Amino acid sequence: xxxxxxxxxxxxxxxxxxxxxxxxxxxxxxxxxxxxxxxxxxxxxxxxxxxxxxxxxxxxxxxxxxxx
Amino acid sequence: xxxxxxxxxxxxxxxxxxxxxxxxxxxxxxxxxxxxxxxxxxxxxxxxxxxxxxxxxxxxxxxxxxxxxxxxxxxxxxxxxxxxxxxxxxxxxxxxxxxxxxxxxxxxxxxxxxxxxxxxxxxxxxxxxxxxxxxxxxxxxxxxxxxxxxxxxxxxxxxxxxx
Numbered sequence: 001x002x003x004x005x006x007x008x009x010x011x012x013x014x015x016x017x018x019x020x021x022x023x024x025x026x027x028x029x030x031x032x033x034x035x036x037x038x039x040x041x042x043x044x045x046x047x048x049x050x051x052x053x054x055x056x057x058x059x060x061x062x063x064x065x066x067x068x
Numbered sequence: 069x070x071x072x073x074x075x076x077x078x079x080x081x082x083x084x085x086x087x088x089x090x091x092x093x094x095x096x097x098x099x100x101x102x103x104x105x106x107x108x109x110x111x112x113x114x115x116x117x118x119x120x121x122x123x124x125x126x127x128x129x130x131x132x133x134x135x136x137x138x139x140x141x142x143x144x145x146x147x148x149x150x151x152x153x154x155x156x157x158x159x160x161x162x163x164x165x166x167x168x169x170x171x172x173x174x175x176x177x178x179x180x181x182x183x184x185x186x187x188x189x190x191x192x193x194x195x196x197x198x199x200x201x202x203x204x205x206x207x208x209x210x211x212x213x214x215x216x217x218x219x220x221x222x223x224x225x226x227x228x229x230x231x
Contacts, residue, residue: 007213014206015108021195028194033161039177040187051211 002055011052013046088143090217092208094135099124100223102136112146120150120183125219126174130157132193137207137218150186151207155200158193 002008018041025034099121107117124134131154138151164175173179180188207218
C-alpha cells in the first residue's frame with residue numbers, strides 16, 4: 001500500500017520498468033512465448049497500477065502549502 | 069566466488085532473514101543451499117522447497133540463470149508462494165510451443181501457480197542484459213518500497229545431480 005509520495009514515485013518507476021520489459025519481450029520473443037511470459041508480468045503490472053490509483057484516490061492531508 | 073564466500077553469503081542471508089528481509093543485493097547460492105536454508109523450518113517451507121526443486125529440475129536443460137525473491141527467501145515461517153525468474157537460452161522461445169507437460173506447465177502462468185505454487189517469470193536471453201538487469205532491480209524493492217535482496221541460484225558443479 002502506498003502511503004507517501006516517494007512510494008508513489010517508486011511505484012510509477014516500477015510500472016515504467018515493467019512496461020519496458022514487456023516492450024522488449026514483444027520485439028524479441030515469438031507470439032506464443034510472449035503470451036506465456038507476459039501473463040505474470042501483466043498481472044503484477046495491474047496490481048501496481050491499482051496501488052497507484054488507490055493512492056491517488058485518497059484525499060490529500062491538509063498541508064500548510066495548500067491553497068483553500 | 070569461492071565456496072567459502074558463498075557459504076558466508078548464505079550465513080549472512082540467514083542472519084538477515086531472521087529479521088524478515090534478505091539484505092540488499094544479489095546473493096548467489098546453489099539450489100541445495102537455498103533448500104537447506106529456506107526449505108526446512110516449517111512444513112510449509114518444506115512443501116515449497118519441494119515445488120522449487122521440481123520446477124528447477126524441469127527447466128534445467130535450457131535454463132541459463134534463475135533467481136528467487138519474495139516471501140520464501142525471507143524469515144516468514146509460512147511463505148505464501150514462490151517467486152522465481154528463469155532466464156532461458158536464446159531460441160527457447162521457438163521451442164516453447166513444442167513443449168509438452170510437465171515442462172510446459174513451468175512456463176504457463178496459471179498451470180505454474182496451481183502445480184508449483186509459484187509465480188514463474190521467464191524470458192530468453194534475447195531480452196538483453198540491460199533490460200534484464202533493470203527488471204531484476206525491481207524485485208530488490210518490496211511492494212512497500214523497502215530495499216531487499218534476491219537470491220540467484222547458481223549451478224553446483226560439485227553435485228552430479230546439479231539442477
